[in-house]
Amino acid sequence: MPDATGLELIARRVRDRVADVAVVDTAFQRRQATLQVAPARVHDVLAYLRDEDDEPWPWLMSLHGCDYLPDEPRLGVHYQLLSMERADRLNVKTRVGVDDPRVPSVVDLYQTADFQERELYDMFGVVFEGHPDLRRILMPEDYEGFPQRRDFPMGGEPVLFTFNEGKFPRWYD
Amino acid sequence: MEPIAGTEAEVAATDELFTINIGPHHPATHGVLRLLTTLEGEVVRDLKPIIGYVHTGIEKSCEDQQYWKAITFVERMDYLAYYFNALAFCMAVEQLLDEEVPPRAQYLRVIHLELNRIASHLFWIATGALDLGAVTMLWWGCRDRDLLLDLFEMSSGQRLHTRYFQVGGVFEDIPPGFERKCREVIRFLPSRIDQYESLLDRNEIWLRRTKGTGIVPQEKLLELGVTGPLLRASGHPWDLRKAMPHCSYEDFDFKVPVGTVGDNYDRFRVRLEEMRESIKIVEQALDGLPEGPWITPNRKVALPPRHELATSMEALIHHFKLVTEGFRVPPGEVYAAVESPRGELGCFIVADGSAKPARVHMRDPSFVNLQALKHMAEGSLIADMIACVAMLDPILGGVDR
Amino acid sequence: MTRTKLDDLRVRQLGAQQMLRGELAGRDLEEYVQERVLLTRLEAAQNWARKNACWPLGFGLACCAIEMITVIGSPRNDLARFGAEVIRFSPRQADMLILSGRVSIKMAPIIRRLYDQMLEPRWVISMGACASSAGMFNNYALVAGADKFLPVDVYVPGCPPRPEALLHGILRLHDKITGNPDMGWRERYRAEGTEEVEQA
Numbered sequence: 101m102p103d104a105t106g107l108e109l110i111a112r113r114v115r116d117r118v119a120d121v122a123v124v125d126t127a128f129q130r131r132q133a134t135l136q137v138a139p140a141r142v143h144d145v146l147a148y149l150r151d152e153d154d155e156p157w158p159w160l161m162s163l164h165g166c167d168y169l170p171d172e173p174r175l176g177v178h179y180q181l182l183s184m185e186r187a188d189r190l191n192v193k194t195r196v197g198v199d200d201p202r203v204p205s206v207v208d209l210y211q212t213a214d215f216q217e218r219e220l221y222d223m224f225g226v227v228f229e230g231h232p233d234l235r236r237i238l239m240p241e242d243y244e245g246f247p248q249r250r251d252f253p254m255g256g257e258p259v260l261f262t263f264n265e266g267k268f269p270r271w272y273d
Numbered sequence: 274m275e276p277i278a279g280t281e282a283e284v285a286a287t288d289e290l291f292t293i294n295i296g297p298h299h300p301a302t303h304g305v306l307r308l309l310t311t312l313e314g315e316v317v318r319d320l321k322p323i324i325g326y327v328h329t330g331i332e333k334s335c336e337d338q339q340y341w342k343a344i345t346f347v348e349r350m351d352y353l354a355y356y357f358n359a360l361a362f363c364m365a366v367e368q369l370l371d372e373e374v375p376p377r378a379q380y381l382r383v384i385h386l387e388l389n390r391i392a393s394h395l396f397w398i399a400t401g402a403l404d405l406g407a408v409t410m411l412w413w414g415c416r417d418r419d420l421l422l423d424l425f426e427m428s429s430g431q432r433l434h435t436r437y438f439q440v441g442g443v444f445e446d447i448p449p450g451f452e453r454k455c456r457e458v459i460r461f462l463p464s465r466i467d468q469y470e471s472l473l474d475r476n477e478i479w480l481r482r483t484k485g486t487g488i489v490p491q492e493k494l495l496e497l498g499v500t501g502p503l504l505r506a507s508g509h510p511w512d513l514r515k516a517m518p519h520c521s522y523e524d525f526d527f528k529v530p531v532g533t534v535g536d537n538y539d540r541f542r543v544r545l546e547e548m549r550e551s552i553k554i555v556e557q558a559l560d561g562l563p564e565g566p567w568i569t570p571n572r573k574v575a576l577p578p579r580h581e582l583a584t585s586m587e588a589l590i591h592h593f594k595l596v597t598e599g600f601r602v603p604p605g606e607v608y609a610a611v612e613s614p615r616g617e618l619g620c621f622i623v624a625d626g627s628a629k630p631a632r633v634h635m636r637d638p639s640f641v642n643l644q645a646l647k648h649m650a651e652g653s654l655i656a657d658m659i660a661c662v663a664m665l666d667p668i669l670g671g672v673d674r
Numbered sequence: 675m676t677r678t679k680l681d682d683l684r685v686r687q688l689g690a691q692q693m694l695r696g697e698l699a700g701r702d703l704e705e706y707v708q709e710r711v712l713l714t715r716l717e718a719a720q721n722w723a724r725k726n727a728c729w730p731l732g733f734g735l736a737c738c739a740i741e742m743i744t745v746i747g748s749p750r751n752d753l754a755r756f757g758a759e760v761i762r763f764s765p766r767q768a769d770m771l772i773l774s775g776r777v778s779i780k781m782a783p784i785i786r787r788l789y790d791q792m793l794e795p796r797w798v799i800s801m802g803a804c805a806s807s808a809g810m811f812n813n814y815a816l817v818a819g820a821d822k823f824l825p826v827d828v829y830v831p832g833c834p835p836r837p838e839a840l841l842h843g844i845l846r847l848h849d850k851i852t853g854n855p856d857m858g859w860r861e862r863y864r865a866e867g868t869e870e871v872e873q874a
Contacts (some may be wrong), residue, residue: 131368166632186359212278239325239780254812298733326778327735329778411747412748416749433741434834669736
């Protein structure tokens with residue numbers, strides 16, 4: 101992990117060389133460095149971090165998301181970058197709202213993002229612009245709803261106890 | 274592999290393409306994987322894996338459970354490497370809590386992890402060789418795996434999904450006969466691995482089917498995010514146990530087997546050698562097992578031992594709080610990665626201050642490795658594709674979660 | 675004079691030879707028939723043959739499949755003693771469907787199709803907690819128990835059930851096939867089992 105000062109240096113380099121509005125926030129907690137970027141700039145920032153930076157981050161290990169209900173903007177997309185030479189990880193994250201959940205896709209930079217972006221689309225509804233084949237991957241193709249969002253109900257069945265079902269019918273209501 | 278002269282594979286691509294569904298129910302798909310293959314004769318031109326047939330919503334279920342209950346959910350994800358799932362989760366929670374795991378617990382964890390790695394590779398070779406026709410390996414692999422599962426049953430009472438790893442250490446100390454039995458098992462395991470080698474390694478059919486098939490260049494594998502024995506077979510020595518050591522792996526002296534060509538044969542050899550190295554690690558861990566507590570002494574996180582409940586009021590209150598509500602984790606986000614038998618297994622946890630996690634995501638190695646299947650099998654015959662699936666070692670529980 | 679086993683064998687062979695030639699008559703014939711011929715109902719014979727050659731469909735979904743393969747493949751818990759080690763991957767050739775693992779909503783129609791393709795007589799063992807009820811995953815992604823869309827004969831609980839438990843389940847299926855299922859505690863306590871509850 102780059103430490104706090106390392107993270108600030110990375111943030112400054114990204115601000116200088118990509119765009120000033122790209123970096124929204126930096127966070128260093130539990131020895132993990134997180135760089136928060138604006139959703140529209142994700143592709144540029146990741147391309148910069150991969151190729152041109154003095155300390156490049158060539159590999160994307162994981163692309164995952166989170167629903168930060170009740171914080172707005174709700175949906176977060178995290179990119180876990182790895183540098184094998186320095187044995188170091190960097191977390192890049194971006195937050196989009198539910199009403200306009202569009203994020204540029206990074207499949208052309210990191211081909212590993214293919215399945216993982218589809219999973220984010222399936223579970224959260226984040227639309228990745230530029231993805232070659234964005235359709236549901238885990239749920240059936242015609243499923244409606246985005247299961248991993250916090251306001252999606254857990255589903256499942258109430259547990260029935262037959263020995264006293266007669267006395268207390270539909271106790272779960 | 275060069276097409277055999279005079280056969281259909283050599284004919285130019287002017288024939289019709291035929292799309293066939295190697296469905297979720299198929300002997301060779303290692304679970305419920307659906308492959309939509311576009312064939313030209315017998316040659317695979319395009320391959321689309323369709324997954325989701327065993328999607329269980331584990332990640333969503335975890336948001337409803339306390340942290341120590343979520344361990345059981347997360348264990349059932351990659352169902353051959355259950356200790357690794359639990360370790361990734363426990364490591365992430367321990368990072369969030371800033372908990373230190375006592376050294377005895379770390380060594381016990383390493384023993385169980387490496388035994389699980391051997392068991393996972395044994396099951397892989399049992400079913401992988403079965404796919405390619407070597408049925409004897411199924412009997413032998415399952416036979417030896419039973420001995421390891423006996424060890425797990427000794428330490429935790431369950432063969433699979435043992436809930437042995439807890440946040441802060443392990444659930445219980447190992448019973449008195451465990452070390453002796455473990456040494457017995459690892460004493461004759463190397464000879465068993467020699468038996469597998471002698472059965473398969475000089476078998477003409479095996480060599481013809483695995484040598485030279487399923488080659489993907491190393492850069493492509495790295496781009497696809499592939500880790501684990503697949504990456505090591507192509508020559509790249511990236512192993513999280515050596516590069517970013519966790520759980521006291523830096524105390525052990527072991528080698529990381531690396532292949533040269535990156536074909537199916539190399540993947541097979543790498544996994545066999547990994548089994549041998551794991552045996553070495555278990556021996557070293559048993560030799561150097563330190564004394565001490567097997568779980569963190571922090572009573573706010575770990576259950577107090579039962580005998581304290583009769584005498585100490587505080588212990589009773591801690592026990593009550595932990596069992597009913599669970600421990601609270603201060604808000605934060607953490608990603609912790611371990612080296613599972615299939616690659617990098619990562620766990621991403623978002624904590625919001627309550628006793629239940631707000632988001633648990635497991636970065637499963639099989640999910641990412643499956644993207645390499647298309648590149649491995651394109652241009653090869655169907656039989657080679659089956660060999661690729663066998664050597665890729667996907668676990669569909671982890672792929673679908 | 676002591677009769678050894680070899681003598682017995684020779685006597686029996688001689689008797690069989692004479693029977694084939696039609697040379698036995700009267701009391702010899704009666705003795706022969708009493709010794710060698712078993713009279714039973716066609717159903718009982720049929721069921722005995724069916725239960726001893728119950729071929730499972732090669733079908734594994736999740737973690738329980740690992741234990742199922744251990745039952746089939748491991749020399750310690752060996753399914754071959756009960757005649758069920760022949761796994762046929764084609765549903766047309768299989769008798770028994772062991773649902774081992776969690777049944778997701780994407781997989782349920784496929785399992786139903788497989789079950790429909792199987793020929794009568796066919797049986798279903800629901801192995802594990804996830805196939806019998808929702809297991810521990812009571813959420814949006816699973817069908818809560820395979821008996822929502824399949825008739826299940828034997829439920830084997832466990833997560834995952836031990837190989838011995840699965841073998842016990844298969845033996846109970848054998849009992850059910852022969853027609854005397856031992857309902858166990860239901861008989862002892864005169865319980866009626868599960869019943870349909872009217873949705874008010």
